[in-house]
Amino acid sequence: MPIAPSTYYSHKQIQREPERLSNRKKRDAELIILIREVWEDNMSVYGARKIWKQLQLDDHQVARCTVERLMRVMGIQGVRRGKAHKTTIPDEQQDKPLDLVNRQFTAEQPNQLWVADITYGVLGVQH
Template sequence: MCELVGVSKSGYYNWLGRPEAATKVRRRKLALLVESKFKASDMTYGYRRPAAALKRKGTVVSPDTVRSIMREKGLKAAQPRRKVRTTIPADDIDTRPDLVDRDFTAEAPGLKWVGDITYIRTWVGFVYLATVLDCCYPRKSSATPWPTT
């Protein structure tokens, strides 16, 4: 192998036994510190905050070095999500009648039904939740919350 590359055997073994460069050792230690700061932030910090935290602790490091280490380690900060408009109110919303007159009680089951829709943000997008409720429950307080008949 040495002949193929054009290196003497003694030169190869000299290189093999050489101690690791101080810069490489320092960078490896910095990488551990940067990674711990990043994970402590629930993976939300970019490169500036870990650099500032290390500086406060007395470790001199350039923000560009922190950015480079984060890139090498594949550490990506959570980006703010853009606001998504999921509903658009109707133009005549104020003129529509309130058919239940904000009274969500009914004397018997099946007389008054109300519904609503909302959305829940998930990692893969939005999930919409539609609910429909039967408004039947006793108006007067009683021991049981629902009619037994």
């Protein structure tokens, strides 16, 4: 993937001189440490709202959306109440039913092949 030479050299210069980072990146680096500390101090159960509130109590001015964004970047989240959601995982070794209607879902151009579910079709009823 080709990139502009100026982009490459700019990236290399920032690697050599981290003080050239943008103010947002510098602030994010500080906040990531604070967020991690608050999250771990509270048994890794606090979500973005409670972490944001705790940072406010500790006199750190930060927006809640910033905490949410950084938590997503860090890959952490709070614990949620209720049952855990389970998804169906197909058994790849199970035999699958045969295709008895010879479906072919390939089209050479848009709108050439339409698929419809006629499960609830209305049948003609005579009175």
